[in-house]
Amino acid sequence: MRPAKTPVTSRGRAKHVVALLVVPDTVALEVAVVQQVFGPRTAAIAELTDVAESPYEVVLCGEQPRHVLASGADLGALATLETLLTADTVMVPGVEDPLAHRxxxxxxxxxxxxxxxxxxxSFCGGAFLLARAGLLDGRRATTHWLFSEEFRREFPQVTLEPGCLYVDDGPVHTSGGVFSATDLALHLLADDLGQAYAGDVGRLLVTAPRRPGGQAQFVKDSLRVAGEPALGPFLTWLREHLHEPLTLAGLAAQVHLSERSLVRKFRHATGMTVFDWINRERVAGxxxxxxTTDHRICDIAAMVGFGSAETLRRHFERQVGTTAGTYRATFRTTPVRS
Known part of the structure; x- marks a missing residue:
């Protein structure tokens, strides 16, 4: 389990300094992930693996000398924000309220x-802090899928990829929902110390070094509670008719608008094109x-309006990042009858 290489260090230090930013609503679990992956090995693991020293030094820092987090966790004394200025890596864990002022x-x-x-x-909602600092402008990034609409509205200059577990864009790295922090941490470990070493750390944590699919397979739009958009009644009607053949001309006639007006109003209300929205809803169905059912995939394709299993497959894999069969095996609550 010896690493194949060593992480970059600066200022003549023996260890790569990871400065972990702590704010009052930091998610404590993501702090723990960083400490587990990059911090000192426990005595038992060090003895069993003969690897006692981590090549990293993890330093928790914040604007105040101490924060008792919203969850009640007390992370102890914090170094000052100046620590970030000399760190080799700066990490921003997720926050309870990504939309809050900083x-x-x-x-x-x-x-x-x-x-x-x-x-x-950044991990999870920590991407909002990097974005507000202007560090994601012109870059690809991800955050928790639940906040993707808010992120896009606030930071249109960032290319958001909410279906990814993590995004590596040169010197800036972002991850999705809370447990994606582990995926990104192991990815960084592989960059620094080699894939074999990262794989062994993943085994110690009992997690896969690379999870199949992405964050997209966990998206469930019904978890969001949102205000009624301007086209709310029309969207309700659309959901009830997704299984039918739909054309732009027919939809425009349904709401007594020209096709051009419908396209404009629809994008303003939803942030999507008409048929991107329809395909998203069909995949959700x-x-x-x-x-929840035993229906064959070809039957499901017809039931949601895709018409063929191949069309369902293409849209499903593009949106969810995995196949329909794999998705069923992962999320099926009871076994499918043979």
Whole structure:
């Protein structure tokens, strides 16, 4: 389990310094992930694997000397924000309220750390802090899928990829929902120390070094509680008729608009094209049927309006990142009857 290489260090230090930003609503679980992957090995693991020293030094830092988190966790004394400026890697864990205002001092410190050459990393809603600091402008990124609409509205200059478990964009790395922090942490470990070493750490954590599929397979739009859009009644009607052949001309006639007006109003209300929205809803319907019924995939394709299994397959894999069969095997609550 010896690493094949060593992580980059700076300023003559023996260890790669990971500065972990802590704010009052930091998600404690993601702090623990970083400490488990990059921090000191436990005595038992060190003895069994003959690897006692981690090549990393994890330093928790914040604007205040101490934060008792919203979850009640107390992470102890924190180093100052200046620690970020000399770190090799800066990590921003997820936060309980990604949409909340952030102190200027925190955002300024993040920008200064990036300017100083630190590798910048965020987990889950931590991407909102990197984005507010301007560090994701013109880059690809991801965050928790539940906040993808809010992220796109606030940061249109960022190419959001909410279906990914994590996104590696040069010196900036972002991950999706809470447990995606482990996926990204192991990816960074593989970059620094080699894939074999990262694989062994994954085994110690009892997690796969690379999970199949992506975050998209966990998306469930019905979990969101949103206000009624301007086209709310029309969207309700559409959901009831997804199984039917639909054309833009027919849909425009349904709402007594020209096709051009419908396209414009629909994108304004939903942020999507008409048929991107329809295909998303059809895939959502297919996911429900895969989870709860024994219907064959070709039958499900017809039931949700795709018409053929091949059309369902193409749209399903594009949106969900895995096959319909694999999705059913993962999320089916009871075994499918033979």
């Amino acid at each position: 102190p200027g001092a925190v955002l300024t410190a993040l920008r200064a750390a990036a300017d100083a050459g630190a590798r910048m990393v 297919a996911k429900t049927l895969l989870e």
